[in-house]
Amino acid sequence: MITSHTxxxxxxxxxxxxxxxxxxxxxxxxxxxxxxPARVNEVATHTAAHRxxxxxxxxxxxxxxxxxxxxxxxxxxxxxxxxxxxxxxLAAQIESDTAVTYRAFVEQVDTDQLRxxxxxxxxxxxxxxxxxxxxxxxxxxxxxxxxDPTS
Amino acid sequence: MTGTxxxxxxxxxxxxxxxNGTAEAAAEVDQLTAQADRARSDAAAATAxxxxxxxxxxxxxxxxAERTAHALxxxxxxxxxAGSGASATTAPPSTSVANAPTxxxxxxxxxxxxxxxxxxxxxxxxxxxxxxxxxxxxxCSTQVAVLLP
Numbered sequence: 040m041i042t043s044h045t046x047x048x049x050x051x052x053x054x055x056x057x058x059x060x061x062x063x064x065x066x067x068x069x070x071x072x073x074x075x076p077a078r079v080n081e082v083a084t085h086t087a088a089h090r091x092x093x094x095x096x097x098x099x100x101x102x103x104x105x106x107x108x109x110x111x112x113x114x115x116x117x118x119x120x121x122x123x124x125x126x127x128x129l130a131a132q133i134e135s136d137t138a139v140t141y142r143a144f145v146e147q148v149d150t151d152q153l154r155x156x157x158x159x160x161x162x163x164x165x166x167x168x169x170x171x172x173x174x175x176x177x178x179x180x181x182x183x184x185x186x187d188p189t190s
Numbered sequence: 191m192t193g194t195x196x197x198x199x200x201x202x203x204x205x206x207x208x209x210n211g212t213a214e215a216a217a218e219v220d221q222l223t224a225q226a227d228r229a230r231s232d233a234a235a236a237t238a239x240x241x242x243x244x245x246x247x248x249x250x251x252x253x254x255a256e257r258t259a260h261a262l263x264x265x266x267x268x269x270x271x272a273g274s275g276a277s278a279t280t281a282p283p284s285t286s287v288a289n290a291p292t293x294x295x296x297x298x299x300x301x302x303x304x305x306x307x308x309x310x311x312x313x314x315x316x317x318x319x320x321x322x323x324x325x326x327x328x329x330c331s332t333q334v335a336v337l338l339p
Contacts, residue, residue, distance in 0.1 A: 142325055146320055146321035165331070166336060170336060185328045186324075
């Protein structure tokens with residue numbers, strides 16, 4: 040039986056994840072404007088992946104009787120993006136932020152379906168983030184605990 | 191040497207409590223212990239694989255370090271669970287350390303299995319443990335996808 044407490048933490052996890060995906064979609068627009076033309080497909084694929092997750096989250100929250108937030112017109116980007124390198128750094132940052140969101144999501148939700156969704160989201164973000172860090176020459180490109188805000 | 195460190199870290203024992211620890215808590219300790227054993231076994235296999243694939247030495251060293259970090263964090267979680275009254279039914283970890291060099295493909299298969307196993311367990315848990323196991327699962331999937339493509 041779902042208690043009102045878990046219901047609250049679950050809806051807050053859904054809303055936070057939607058906000059996080061909306062911010063990621065916006066920031067990937069900035070990445071697209073400055074990234075290396077050779078990475079145009081990668082950027083498009085990653086943007087589409089974030090969009091698909093956002094749409095799935097919106098559907099999940101509607102099912103749960105929670106009104107999903109609409110995307111803001113603009114989101115703050117954590118540092119200036121002026122060239123292909125800072126664009127790749129932003130993409131790596133987007134993916135670590137996304138991983139943090141989904142790890143917290145996994146901790147807060149209370150059903151198999153939502154935990155599975157969270158683990159998949161965390162995994163995809165970790166893989167994309169490692170791909171960007173690898174392109175940037177960061178060694179190691181991976182981390183032992185994706186989504187851990189302290190690491 | 192990482193392999194040796196992984197072996198040493200396996201010397202972890204649980205103090206069996208009286209039978210007032212719940213069966214559920216004991217089962218969770220057993221499941222976390224199995225995850226820690228898997229992590230140590232993968233770490234040792236990654237170190238051993240360097241002999242067969244010296245060109246992948248950097249990736250294999252990273253994998254070994256990350257799986258060792260997973261084992262240590264799981265040990266800490268097991269200690270917390272044991273401290274909260276779970277009685278352990280486990281013997282000291284009988285980690286099968288791969289002495290013979292493992293090929294990169296075998297390691298890759300094992301890491302994919304580890305990712306699945308950690309995710310399956312994460313689904314049955316909640317709070318910090320679910321998040322930790324989800325993170326470990328994501329880490330193993332990333333090792334396979336990015337470090338051993």
